[in-house]
Amino acid sequence: MNYSKFIKQLVFVFILGCTAIVSLHVMYKPFLNSALFAKYIDSSSSASVKEINKDLSEVLKYNEFNTSQVRSTPVTPRTDKYKHTCLDGFSNCVRIFDTSVDYSQVKQIHKCVALRIPSLANTPICVYDPKIDIYVSKSIITGGNWEGGNILTVIEILRRNPNLLFLDLGCNVGVYTLSIANAGRNVTALDANRKNLEMLTTSLRKGNLTNMVTLIWNALSDKAETVGFKEDLKNIGGLQMLSGVSDAGAVSDEKSSVSIVLDDLVPMFRNKSVFIKMDIETYELKAMLGGKTFFEEVNIKFLFMEWFHHKDNGVGTGIIQFMTERGYQPFNPSQTSFPLKIENRKSWSGDIVWIK
Known part of the structure; x- marks a missing residue:
């Protein structure tokens, strides 16, 4: 046997193998940290083999690009996560x-602590540290x-x-939601802030009111988009929405939400009669403009809002223009016998109720 030739062949195979490993590492490195590859990882657990192969083919198409180019693609795991949490048929x-x-x-x-509303039994409500929520939580405590x-x-x-x-609409920690549910009425409550909904869920569970309430985790605006948050460090309830957040992957669930109209x-409410409480921190008009069909197909008898x-x-x-065009009149919530005069809008109470 020619041992010299055999050893040369082994060395050649070894070098060839090392070359292949290095080549594969270089070729796949661009997409290992990319959003596109993360999308594949996220979806592979539930996708069919056909879908996985399709995703892999999509990934391979991007191998020719460098890492920065792949990261700039709009496909992100966050987008996939939102898709998985959206209701079908909407x-x-x-x-x-x-x-x-x-x-x-x-x-x-x-x-x-106990939420104490006269004529109702007490029910638990979970609150923030009053140092960072100097109005709502402090008042409740x-x-x-x-x-x-x-x-x-x-x-x-x-x-x-x-x-x-x-x-x-804009339930915050749930003072209205918990009170109305505790009074025996079903409630649908919406809030953009996940933290609020986590706290409200805890309150509902402690008070055995979960079956009375449906919670919706969305912001409300005149268009569907990702919105950021502008926080008030002393007033959690004063959280304001920031439109125009283009990169949904750049912000966390605690700093953003998905707006709907x-x-x-x-x-959910077609041909039904509804009382709306709207407190969405200066986004009220945007919500109305995104709800023209809602105002036509839902019988909104009362709309309570901060003025x-x-x-x-x-x-x-x-x-004022939007509501009066649809036949609503403004009232002071504590005195609904006589409507408020439009020309005196600057002296209206801090909260008003529109009645049709």
């Missing part, structure tokens, strides 16, 4: 928040409630109108 991404999950240990819960007078007004209206559904909720921010600005003018 035009935009309407997301129902899972109230079966235990969120009682989330870090934002400062404590859970020190006084047992927030806007208790308005809540009693709403409950009385609902009692006089047994067929009314309650829609809480009010019209997206038509299938403080709109007393003398253009948004307030737009709200």
Whole structure:
């Protein structure tokens, strides 16, 4: 046997193998950290073999690009995650928040105390540290409630109108939602802030009210998009939406949300009578403009909203025009016998209710 020739062959095979390994490492390195490869990893657990092969083919097409080019593609795992949480049959991404999950240990819960509304049994409500929520949470901790007078007004209206559904747009930690549910009425509550919904879910579970409430995790605007958050460090409830967030993967669930339009909720409320409480931090007009069909196909009998921010600005003018064109009149919630005069809008109360 020619041992010299045999050894040369072994060396050649070894060198060839090393070359192949290095080549594969270089070729696949560009997409190992890319959003596209993450998309494949995320979907492969549930996708069919055909879908996996399709994704792999898509990945291979991008091997010729460098890492920075692949990272600039708009396909991200976050987009896939949103798709998986969207309800089927809706035009935009309407997301129902899972109230079966235990969120009682989330870090934002400062404590859970009794929500005390006259004529109702106490029910637990979880709140923020009053140092970072100097209005709502502090008021609940020190006084047992927030806007208790308005809540009693709403409950009385609902009692006089047994067929009314309650829609809480901008539910925050859930003062209205919990009170209305505790009064025996079903509630649909929407909020953009996941932290609020985690806390409200905990309150519902502690008070055995989960079956009375449907939670929707979305922002509300005049178009569907990803929105960022502008935080008020002392007023969590004063969280404002920032439109135009183009890169959904660049922000976390705690710093952003997916906005829908009010019209997206038509299938849930078509031909039904509704009481709406709207408190979405200056986005009220945008919500209305995105809900023209909702106002046509849903019988909105009452719309309760904060007026403080709109007393003398253009948004307030737009709200007045939108509502009056549809036959609504503004009232002080504590005095609904006589409508407020439009020309006195600057002196209207901090909260108003539109009635049709």
